[in-house]
Amino acid sequence: MPTKESNIVKRTVDLKNPPPLTAGQKARLDAVAAMPDAQIDDSDAPFLPDAVWTKAAVQLPHTKRQITLRIDAEVLDFFKHTGKRYQSRINAVLRSYVQAHKAHAK
Template sequence: MTKSKERLAQTEALPETKIDSSDLAEMDGAFFKAARLIMPAGTTKQAISLRVDDDVLEWFKAGGKGHLSRMNAVLRAYMLAHAQERT
């Protein structure tokens, strides 16, 4: 089902207190332990040099193989969450 731009604007204008989330599962520690990274198909990557804080890098490395992909996924989630701010 495709929402019209008007309906989407109405939905986005709803205050948090008016949204019924009683049927949503709790996103607690157990949820995030079971979560898995799924990269979007068809994306390409560029090699760059990036400086990050030691503790940030160590935290991602502690998660095992794929720490750079996980860091990319976090950056992608931030980008998508803030994409409308740039339009």
């Protein structure tokens, strides 16, 4: 399969060495940290099910195979509405699920 040029830029964040926060960011974090949990508005936070595999990795594998897969319309619509590269996000969720189940099988 021929390769094609891509304008995708991959970035990673070193969690052991995060970028510095601005003074405004620090002030906002301090204000939220001082609030009781009941006062924090989390209504815009996405729903995260209590599953081990909810932390889907963004790291993409080097090789993929093209297949035909039937997915519920509701699931497909959800991922399509998240924007471009929705297929990569579906793959990341599935990969995370597989890794979680492999870890539990050991």
